[in-house]
Amino acid sequence: MSGLHSGNKVIDESRQGEAVVIENGDIAKGRKLYIESYGCQMNFSDSEIVASIMNGEGFETTRNFEEADVVLLNTCSIRDKAEQTVRKRLEKFNAVKRSKPEMTVGVLGCMAERLKAKLLEEEKIVDLVAGPDAYRDLPNLIKEVDSGRDAVNVILSKEETYADVTPVRMGGNGITAFVSITRGCDNMCTFCVVPFTRGRERSRNPQSIVQEAMDLWSNGYKEITLLGQNVDSYLWYGGGLKKDFEKASDIAKASATNFSQLMAMVAEAVPNMRIRFSTSNPQDMTDDVLHVMAKYDNICNYIHLPVQSGSSRVLKEMNRGHNREEYFELIERVRKIIPDCGISMDMITGFPTETEEEHKETLSLMEYVKYDFGYMFKYSERPGTMAARKLEDDIPEEVKSRRLTEIVDLQQQHSAYRTKEHIGRVEEVLIEGTSKKSAEEWYGRNSQNTVVVFPKENYQPGDFVNVEITNCTAATLIGKAVGYSKNQVTV
Ligand code: SAH
Ligand code: F3S
Numbered sequence: 001m002s003g004l005h006s007g008n009k010v011i012d013e014s015r016q017g018e019a020v021v022i023e024n025g026d027i028a029k030g031r032k033l034y035i036e037s038y039g040c041q042m043n044f045s046d047s048e049i050v051a052s053i054m055n056g057e058g059f060e061t062t063r064n065f066e067e068a069d070v071v072l073l074n075t076c077s078i079r080d081k082a083e084q085t086v087r088k089r090l091e092k093f094n095a096v097k098r099s100k101p102e103m104t105v106g107v108l109g110c111m112a113e114r115l116k117a118k119l120l121e122e123e124k125i126v127d128l129v130a131g132p133d134a135y136r137d138l139p140n141l142i143k144e145v146d147s148g149r150d151a152v153n154v155i156l157s158k159e160e161t162y163a164d165v166t167p168v169r170m171g172g173n174g175i176t177a178f179v180s181i182t183r184g185c186d187n188m189c190t191f192c193v194v195p196f197t198r199g200r201e202r203s204r205n206p207q208s209i210v211q212e213a214m215d216l217w218s219n220g221y222k223e224i225t226l227l228g229q230n231v232d233s234y235l236w237y238g239g240g241l242k243k244d245f246e247k248a249s250d251i252a253k254a255s256a257t258n259f260s261q262l263m264a265m266v267a268e269a270v271p272n273m274r275i276r277f278s279t280s281n282p283q284d285m286t287d288d289v290l291h292v293m294a295k296y297d298n299i300c301n302y303i304h305l306p307v308q309s310g311s312s313r314v315l316k317e318m319n320r321g322h323n324r325e326e327y328f329e330l331i332e333r334v335r336k337i338i339p340d341c342g343i344s345m346d347m348i349t350g351f352p353t354e355t356e357e358e359h360k361e362t363l364s365l366m367e368y369v370k371y372d373f374g375y376m377f378k379y380s381e382r383p384g385t386m387a388a389r390k391l392e393d394d395i396p397e398e399v400k401s402r403r404l405t406e407i408v409d410l411q412q413q414h415s416a417y418r419t420k421e422h423i424g425r426v427e428e429v430l431i432e433g434t435s436k437k438s439a440e441e442w443y444g445r446n447s448q449n450t451v452v453v454f455p456k457e458n459y460q461p462g463d464f465v466n467v468e469i470t471n472c473t474a475a476t477l478i479g480k481a482v483g484y485s486k487n488q489v490t491v
Contacts, residue, residue, distance in 0.1 A: 034068030039076025048167030156199035182228030283321030310365030342448025350400030
């Protein structure tokens with residue numbers, strides 16, 4: 001995914017006020033902060049936490065990195081290409097820093113965690129390195145840099161969920177927001193660097209999640225996405241790592257909250273808000289979750305359900321907790337319990353040892369599910385992962401590319417098939433903004449997460465509108481509004 005410029009003016013006045021009374025010196029010293037985020041939604045969400053922490057110290061944020069005094073890059077390590085993108089961006093910052101040597105440059109997120117202090121040697125421009133669990137320490141790290149030292153904190157935590165930090169919503173549309181509910185991942189898929197860069201899985205206090213949802217509603221937001229590497233594995237039992245749940249007291253276990261319970265709590269607390277969630281891992285998705293989705297009108301009928309491969313042998317090599325048949329069974333249960341559910345996937349092509357036959361199994365799995373859309377990647381070996389240690393990256397680049405093209409082409413056909421199914425229906429759309437293609441049209445999404453465009457008339461961003469779908473492309477539905485939906489709240 002490409003980088004997105006984020007940054008805005010301080011919007012949390014109370015926190016800005018607090019910063020003024022800091023004793024023993026003001027850390028910000030009138031400096032401006034610029035944050036840029038790469039990679040997954042979680043990184044964008046984390047940048048909002050970073051902005052909040054830095055605002056608390058009096059740093060004003062800017063959208064223009066050339067006027068920034070502190071530049072932070074929230075980075076991604078998922079594939080080699082993601083890291084190369086960040087390195088190129090650092091080169092660009094280097095050019096600016098030449099004429100502005102006092103500028104502080106920090107690397108946050110997964111690359112920071114993966115490369116640690118090595119990053120300071122490899123990229124001379126970098127002054128500060130902070131891993132995903134070290135953001136509360138950023139003010140101290142900035143002080144270190146100010147006193148002429150390089151600053152590194154890549155300690156991973158057992159408890160950190162930033163539950164009490166109110167994210168500063170940056171560069172968004174004021175309508176949809178991310179709310180993070182778990183951090184880290186315990187799945188250890190053999191290709192994946194995330195368990196190493198984001199640490200062990202832990203869940204956030206449900207009360208703080210509900211409170212954040214209610215605060216967003218009162219600030220005019222209409223949709224939230226509950227975020228985690230593996231949301232279905234959410235389990236709150238008073239704090240601590242998921243893997244330590246068995247060691248918890250009987251009382252803590254008895255009063256624990258799981259994902260379906262959390263979803264029901266949120267759905268009831270903000271009944272007029274749309275609720276989405278991402279990402280679901282097939283082996284952790286229970287029928288309870290599906291029933292809660294079916295029960296609450298405001299939980300969207302959409303599941304992002306990465307599969308990675310259609311071959312049971314490859315899935316085993318990947319250490320995914322499911323095989324092909326179990327995945328099919330899950331799809332059947334989804335279709336039965338939520339008949340109009342949108343389903344998307346992630347797929348990896350060219351995993352070590354993947355044969356042509358196994359690649360065909362991926363194509364046939366896709367044929368069976370006919371996903372609404374998908375994110376498809378060529379396998380990229382990540383240092384330190386089990387796959388890198390045990391398996392040779394033996395699929396030639398041209399074979400990976402050809403297989404990727406085949407699955408991308410097939411997905412294109414399926415997306416077109418799925419969008420066509422919506423023609424003639426009247427669907428609720430939450431308006432998010434002006435269509436990229438036409439200033440006269442709004443763009444929003446239906447419950448299944450498919451983009452819908454339609455003439456603006458007198459509707460406004462944030463409105464829930466019923467739209468009759470009249471036409472489509474492979475990725476977009478085209479229609480005409482026929483009135484507000486029943487979920488439109490008039491004030
Ligand atoms: N559970 C996570 C997954 C994060 S990674 C989530 O919240 O989405 C997103 C996707 O990147 C994975 O599902 C996988 O398809 C892909 N991916 C991960 N590691 C990869 C690698 N080494 N090479 C290619 N693709 C990879
Ligand atoms: Fe990565 Fe697998 Fe977790 S893809 S984030 S280890 S579920």
